[in-house]
Amino acid sequence: MITNMADVTRQVQDGGLRLLAISDEEPFPLFPDVPPLSRIIPDFSVVGWFALCGQKAMAPELVDRLEAAVRQAMADPSVVGQMAKGGLTPRFEDRAAITHRLAADRALWLDVIRTVNLRAG
Numbered sequence: 001m002i003t004n005m006a007d008v009t010r011q012v013q014d015g016g017l018r019l020l021a022i023s024d025e026e027p028f029p030l031f032p033d034v035p036p037l038s039r040i041i042p043d044f045s046v047v048g049w050f051a052l053c054g055q056k057a058m059a060p061e062l063v064d065r066l067e068a069a070v071r072q073a074m075a076d077p078s079v080v081g082q083m084a085k086g087g088l089t090p091r092f093e094d095r096a097a098i099t100h101r102l103a104a105d106r107a108l109w110l111d112v113i114r115t116v117n118l119r120a121g
Helices: 005-013 060-074 077-085 095-115
Strands: none
Touching: 060 077
């Protein structure tokens, strides 16, 4: 099964599942001995992520306030600690980094779709 760590952390900790690899290049703090999948499939790295999004026409002042609030929350050790307990690896990325990540992920998955000749319905 390939899924995100937040969905399986408790089952792994309870012994119901065994992690074979993680897709991130960085070690996962709760399971530091689990190897990256790129050791098995060279150059393979897929990182699950979450972002706060809004309408394209959102007022720039509101975008700035939301970004500042998220940055502040992600600097709070109690927030980061709670997220880590839930199987997440908290990292703050500003809107430029998220825009870049979206473009890179879109290119990656378009390539996968084309490679396997995936067609809708």
